[in-house]
Amino acid sequence: MVVSLGHNVTIHCENQTSAETFYLLKAGDQKSEQMKEISQNNSSFTIRNVTLEHTGKYTCRYSNKLDCFFTSKSSVPMELLLTDPELSRPGISLNSSIVSRLRSSVSIQCWVKKGQSGIFYLHNAEDKTKLQSVKSQENMAKFIFKNIRREDSGNYSCSYRPTPGFLISPASNSNATLLILDPDLPSPTISISPIGLVALGQEIKIQCETKNGPMMFYLYEAGDPTAKWTMKSDFDMGEFSISNLSSQHRGMYHCIYARVDKPFLFSGASEPLELQVSGMQESYDYTQANIARFIIGSLILLVLTYIIFVECNID
Incomplete structure (x- = not known):
């Protein structure tokens, strides 16, 4: 306690x-x-x-x-x-992908910059009774979850207690969030409006849909796990709008969802959706053409100047 x-x-x-x-x-x-x-x-x-x-x-x-x-x-x-507020808050990290699979193994690591032998504690923010501890002779400890279960999901923080003694550090500033893929949740469907090739500067809407809400929906860009957006959720459908489409938005997208009452259990990903942007090649061609016109115009101007200079010297 x-x-x-x-x-x-x-x-x-x-x-x-x-x-x-x-x-x-x-x-x-x-x-x-x-x-x-x-x-x-x-x-x-x-x-x-x-x-x-x-x-x-x-x-x-x-x-x-x-x-x-x-x-x-x-x-x-x-x-x-x-x-003891004088004790440094430990750091925390999770060695896992964005969403872990049931019955897989993950570990959470806690550490302090300067420390002695002591005890690290792992706290689950959603369930205060899930307190784990590891004695360590170094300045770090690893908490291993083998064969993870649905109830292992949630936000975790660390605290550190030097030994001997009964003083303990404040909890870590950040949390390690353990998200778990729930195979009982069917994958959602993803769609885009308008359909097909979309022009630069146009507004689009990406929808993600499933059954038996209420759900929370999230949009990901394939190949970039840091590119994650929370979609506007309405019971069993989520929507994400892009008002001014640019070339940077081009790519493959998929969406996932979690139940409102179980926000750390996620569905599998939807089928990928390719966002195609028109006008990108044309914009590039126009730029090259303008550069070429500028160079040709400059050369013509130099030639005319030379001709006038020669004629003036002859006279």
């Missing part, structure tokens, strides 16, 4: 059967024992205005009415960590 300086934190203790009293203990500090009488099977302990002294390992125990002089075994320890 991670908390910021001065904030409050609540630790929950729970048992399957009814208990009369719960005890919260901090490892290595017998004076820190807290007791709370309760007639149910759970209890909560709140620590207010958390400081460095509150960090450490905590366990719970309980006793009941029948054996009030005996307590249960201690629970699995829980660590209370304090965020």
Whole structure:
């Protein structure tokens, strides 16, 4: 459990059967024992205005009415960590393509520029319970996902904890986003309006369509994974407009989509769509012709000047 300086934190203790009293203990500090009488099977302990002294390992125990002089075994320890803004935020990267396939393997790497042996933590922004940790003797750690599942998708961030101690860095500034190709989602269809060869400067619209929305649609340029645009989505159709078509827009495009309620699970790509732009060759030919006319005109002018110069000298 991670908390910021001065904030409050609540630790929950729970048992399957009814208990009369719960005890919260901090490892290595017998004076820190807290007791709370309760007639149910759970209890909560709140620590207010958390400081460095509150960090450490905590366990719970309980006793009941029948054996009030005996307590249960201690629970699995829980660590209370304090965020230290003085610690550098780690970096994070994902060694995968834009969208990973189910049951494939990917890894997320976390690192700090200067560090000692410590523990790296990987946080899932969509599910706070998915906290992974790796002990490292270096300034980096690798989190490996083998046979990835749909529930592994999402945004991930890293934090770093030097050891020994219970101080932890703030989370990484950027996220590593794990997108997964869901084979249960059929590929969409892609189309363009107007159809066929399109003139320079004209406006076009590219549509992407599927069934059973609502969906979010994205347009990609083939061969360039960084060329990605969010399409204007309307339930089961997405649209992307280009108002002033140029030669740079020429190429092959495809689209994909994700469900609104599962934004990290993507469909397969549509069939490629070729955007053909007319007027590009003609524009090039006109330019060459103008250059040729300029050169010829300059030569004629030089010849006329020479003739006039010669005639003037003869006279």
